[in-house]
Amino acid sequence: MSTTDALTVPEKPTFAQRVGRLDRAQRIRLAVGIVLFVAIAVIGLVMGRQSEWRVLYANLPDKDGGAIVAQLTQMNVPYQYGTGGGSILVPANMVYDTRLKLASLGLPKGAVTGFELMDTANRFGMTQFQERLTFQRGLEGELVRSIQALSSVQSARVHLALPNQNGFFRDQQKPSASVLVSLNAGRSLDRAQLAGIVHLVSSSVPEMDPKAVSVLDDTGKLLSTPPDQEAGLGADAQQLQHVQQIEQLYTNRILDILEPVVGRKNIRAQVTAELDFSQSESTTEAYKPNQMPDSSSVRSQQTLESTLAANQPPTGVPGAATNQPPGPSGAQINGAAQTPVAAGAASAANGARRESIINYEVDKTVRVVRGATGMIKRISAAVVINHQNVTDPKGKTSAVPISDEQLTKMTALVRETIGFNKDRGDSVNLMNAAFTDDKANVVDIPWWERPEVLDMVRALAWPLGTLLLGALVLLGAVRPALKAMTQPLLEPVSEAESDGHLDALESEEPDRPLLEGPGQGSSSLPAPPTPAELALEEARKLTRDNPAAVANIVKSWINGEAPS
Numbered sequence: 001m002s003t004t005d006a007l008t009v010p011e012k013p014t015f016a017q018r019v020g021r022l023d024r025a026q027r028i029r030l031a032v033g034i035v036l037f038v039a040i041a042v043i044g045l046v047m048g049r050q051s052e053w054r055v056l057y058a059n060l061p062d063k064d065g066g067a068i069v070a071q072l073t074q075m076n077v078p079y080q081y082g083t084g085g086g087s088i089l090v091p092a093n094m095v096y097d098t099r100l101k102l103a104s105l106g107l108p109k110g111a112v113t114g115f116e117l118m119d120t121a122n123r124f125g126m127t128q129f130q131e132r133l134t135f136q137r138g139l140e141g142e143l144v145r146s147i148q149a150l151s152s153v154q155s156a157r158v159h160l161a162l163p164n165q166n167g168f169f170r171d172q173q174k175p176s177a178s179v180l181v182s183l184n185a186g187r188s189l190d191r192a193q194l195a196g197i198v199h200l201v202s203s204s205v206p207e208m209d210p211k212a213v214s215v216l217d218d219t220g221k222l223l224s225t226p227p228d229q230e231a232g233l234g235a236d237a238q239q240l241q242h243v244q245q246i247e248q249l250y251t252n253r254i255l256d257i258l259e260p261v262v263g264r265k266n267i268r269a270q271v272t273a274e275l276d277f278s279q280s281e282s283t284t285e286a287y288k289p290n291q292m293p294d295s296s297s298v299r300s301q302q303t304l305e306s307t308l309a310a311n312q313p314p315t316g317v318p319g320a321a322t323n324q325p326p327g328p329s330g331a332q333i334n335g336a337a338q339t340p341v342a343a344g345a346a347s348a349a350n351g352a353r354r355e356s357i358i359n360y361e362v363d364k365t366v367r368v369v370r371g372a373t374g375m376i377k378r379i380s381a382a383v384v385i386n387h388q389n390v391t392d393p394k395g396k397t398s399a400v401p402i403s404d405e406q407l408t409k410m411t412a413l414v415r416e417t418i419g420f421n422k423d424r425g426d427s428v429n430l431m432n433a434a435f436t437d438d439k440a441n442v443v444d445i446p447w448w449e450r451p452e453v454l455d456m457v458r459a460l461a462w463p464l465g466t467l468l469l470g471a472l473v474l475l476g477a478v479r480p481a482l483k484a485m486t487q488p489l490l491e492p493v494s495e496a497e498s499d500g501h502l503d504a505l506e507s508e509e510p511d512r513p514l515l516e517g518p519g520q521g522s523s524s525l526p527a528p529p530t531p532a533e534l535a536l537e538e539a540r541k542l543t544r545d546n547p548a549a550v551a552n553i554v555k556s557w558i559n560g561e562a563p564s
Contacts, residue, residue: 017558018486026481033477037470044466053080054095057108058087064108071107072098136160143201147179150197152187156180160205176212177201183217194223239277242374246273253417254383258410266386266435271418274378280371288363297361304355379418379426385410386435402432 019027056079057068068088072079077098080089090098102108140158147156157180163173179197183189189197194215202210215224250271258267385407387399402410411430420426447453529537543550 022481022484026484029477030481033473033481036473037478040466040470040473044463044470052092053089054092055082056088056090056095056098058082060088060108068102068107071102071105075101132162136162139204143179143204146200147181147197150189150193152183152189152193153181154184155182158201162205174212175205175208177205177208177214179213179215181215181217181223189223191225194225198224239275239374243273243275246275246376247271250379250381250418254381254414257413257417258383258385261410262385262388268384270382272380272382273376274380276375276377277373278371279373282369284365284367284369286365286367288365298358299361300357300359302357304357306353376424378424379420381414381418381426381428383410383414383428383430385430385432387432399434407432 019030022030057065060068065088069079072088072090075098077090077094081087082089140160143158143160144156147153147158159178159180161176161178163175165172179201181189181197197215198210198213201213202208213224214222216222247270250273251269254269254271255267258269385402387401389397390400391397407430411428414428414430415426418426418428420428
């Protein structure tokens with residue numbers, strides 16, 4: 001065969017030719033690898049650019065929630081629902097802008113309406129009952145808004161009972177109110193807050209008595225104390241708070257006097273105060289002797305005068321006693337109250353008579369003594385002081401106990417600080433002991449369990465995972481196929497070159513066996529050929545016998561066609 005039958009192959013093969021060299025499995029692996037790598041890259045890019053979602057509004061009524069969702073759709077603002085559908089989420093960078101835009105549209109309107117109902121209440125044909133009902137609804141809404149301003153209250157409802165007033169004062173009924181509050185988780189209302197709610201409602205309605213306001217929680221428990229129980233239970237919380245304030249006051253005094261001596265971290269103090277909150281009242285009524293007549297107070301005075309005729313015959317029982325003149329009065333000024341003093345004289349000449357009765361005031365003193373509540377009955381103080389740190393001449397620091405003399409002085413300081421009273425039963429106990437080192441009890445957390453490390457891992461988990469998965473796809477699927485595509489192609493040869501090459505091989509080694517085992521010389525027996533060596537020998541034989549057929553086979557390989 002002439003050299004004109006030689007095949008012409010381009011020096012640089014195209015991509016299609018290189019792909020054609022791959023078998024079917026390699027082509028599928030290459031395609032799947034490229035698709036997976038592109039998908040991973042797109043997902044990583046999308047997740048990396050995804051913004052954080054923040055709460056726009058939470059705990060909205062269904063009516064307001066639907067209106068807000070519809071408005072967000074018109075504004076082309078992406079949104080999603082929170083867990084359980086109780087909140088609406090938007091991207092973090094759009095929260096405040098979206099709230100301002102919705103507020104300009106009057107959203108959310110809120111389920112509680114106040115006196116804004118009166119803006120549309122002036123309709124023609126509205127009856128008096130409708131006007132009263134609208135006013136009552138507005139007043140209830142305003143009270144609900146005020147009660148919900150408390151940090152402990154999540155939601156509230158107020159029901160007002162406003163009776164119709166008539167012209168008869170005796171038949172008029174007093175208004176009343178009921179308040180239902182729903183508290184936040186873990187929160188409660190103290191007595192001061194309950195009293196504030198009751199006072200708020202009663203002060204907002206004319207002629208409403210605070211006793212007519214009832215406050216309940218969402219479990220139906222009556223929170224407001226009935227009036228008949230307020231006298232016995234109203235001061236318990238205040239008494240407890242007063243005791244705590246007294247104890248804290250004395251504790252701070254002990255710390256202030258000893259911390260400059262032993263150090264702030266080397267002292268612990270606790271004070272227990274026993275107070276008497278019982279109320280006592282005593283009344284004393286004392287009487288003093290009367291003063292002299294000229295200095296005593298006259299309560300009442302009565303004077304009686306009578307005149308008898310001179311020729312009036314004597315009357316009375318005959319005898320010596322009748323003819324005697326009357327003696328002086330025996331009444332004493334310093335006698336008992338209401339004792340009359342009579343002074344009378346009858347003139348024998350004209351028979352005149354004069355009587356005078358004077359009542360003097362009795363001295364009386366009434367004293368009422370009420371005992372003060374919250375008096376201190378007994379105080380107990382317990383103080384613990386740490387050992388002192390002493391440095392020896394060698395520079396070694398050690399903790400040593402405090403001397404008894406110093407402890408005695410410190411105990412005296414504590415007694416003077418709290419106003420120690422032995423008759424009252426006060427006690428002070430001061431002890432010196434070594435404090436335990438808090439650092440020894442602290443468990444060292446491994447660095448991979450620290451919160452800041454965990455947060456960093458969570459932040460980098462998705463980018464690193466995407467990068468690792470993409471690298472695995474590249475190295476496991478794409479790289480082997482690309483490596484196979486970049487291998488050099490077989491050079492085409494002409495039939496003459498093929499025949500000449502084979503003749504040269506036969507002329508150089510005519511007597512050499514076709515296959516020799518490794519390490520064997522010419523005198524050694526040849527090893528049994530393997531199936532691969534037999535196949536190679538058959539290919540060589542075919543090349544020698546029919547070089548044209550071999551050239552066609554090589555041509556079909558180059559063109560990516562199946563051999564005929």
